[in-house]
Amino acid sequence: MKILPLSLFAVAAALAFGGAAAQTTIRISHATPATSHYGVGTQTFCAEVEKRTAGRYKCQIQPNVNDERASIEAVQLGTLDATNTSTGPVSNFVPEVGIVDIPFLFRDYDHARRVLDGPIGQELLGKFTAKGLIGLAWTENGFRHLTNNRRAVVKPEDVRGLKVRTMQNPVHIQAFQSIGVQPTPMAFSELFTALQQGVVDGQENPIPVILSAKFSQVQKHLSLTGHVYSPAVLILSPKLWNALSDADKAAFREAAKIGAAAQRKKVNDDEASGIDQLRKEGVEVSKIDGAAFRTAMTPVFADFAKKYGAENIKRIQEFK
Secondary structure, three states, X not given: OOOOOHHXXXXXXXXXXXXXXXXXXXXXXXXXXXOOHHHHHHHHHHHHHHHHOOOOEEEEEEOOOOOHHHHHHHHHHOOOOEEEEEOOOHHHOOHHHHXXXXXXXXXXXXXXXXXXXXXXXXXXXXXXXXXXXXXXEEEEEEEEEEXXXXXXXXXXXXXXXXXXXXOOOHHHHHHHHHOOOEEEEOOHHHHHHHHHHOOOOEEEEEHHHHHHOOHHHOOOEEEEEEEEEEEEEEEEOHHHHOOOOHHHHHHHHHHHHHHHHHHHHHHHHHHHHHHHHHHHOOOEEEEOOHHHHHHHOHHHHHHHHHHHOHHHHHHHHOOO
């Protein structure tokens, strides 16, 4: 047998094992089931990353990781590579992002998506870096609606006294308090049981979440409040981001855009069929008096203008 010189042996070993050694596994979480809009967006992003980096990066997806705040903290610490999260807890890390959670800020999906994909949204993503996070792209959760077990909600006075689970989001909490709701922040993982046992009367989430979480099993009334457009955001750890080449960073950004588009399409599809599905599952659906709700929240809008800047809010509202 011919003996290879040590240097040639090293080259041969590198060729034999280099592919495996060069592959990096990205651990990425989201709060909902794999079949949800978050699952679709995350899976698409991961498939595109693997394709665009010739398999050098691939994902290990962790669905149903319900504590979004803990996931963001883990990304910040570098113990988790990425998370696809609602903006609910994000303002605890990047306060400026709280502006997008102001009730009745966006007219419709088209308006919201154009704002976030345009200069305003990109400026907000730029705020993440100083907080030890990389805001890669806006994904989507959807317009939030109210469900409860006590009564149909049509007018602002109908919500008074309802105990409603909210996210740990100061904008949401303040807005609900202003119209007489008793907001009860809790982890999403605790919500189904809390509704089942009557610990809270209701909750508020987009239709895709209401569907994927099977809340029709524990809620009687759905009110199409559309009170908040809930973006989501794909966040990466600086530890991962700073290890990427410029070419790989470009590949990740393009993959994120494609993943966001897939997530938004799933939201569209769920909303198109979801309300009828919930009716079939026994949920009573009501439309609200939107103008009355906006009027009822007028005092709290003044507080938001002081906090986030009236001009910043107007810039979003008037964006074409």
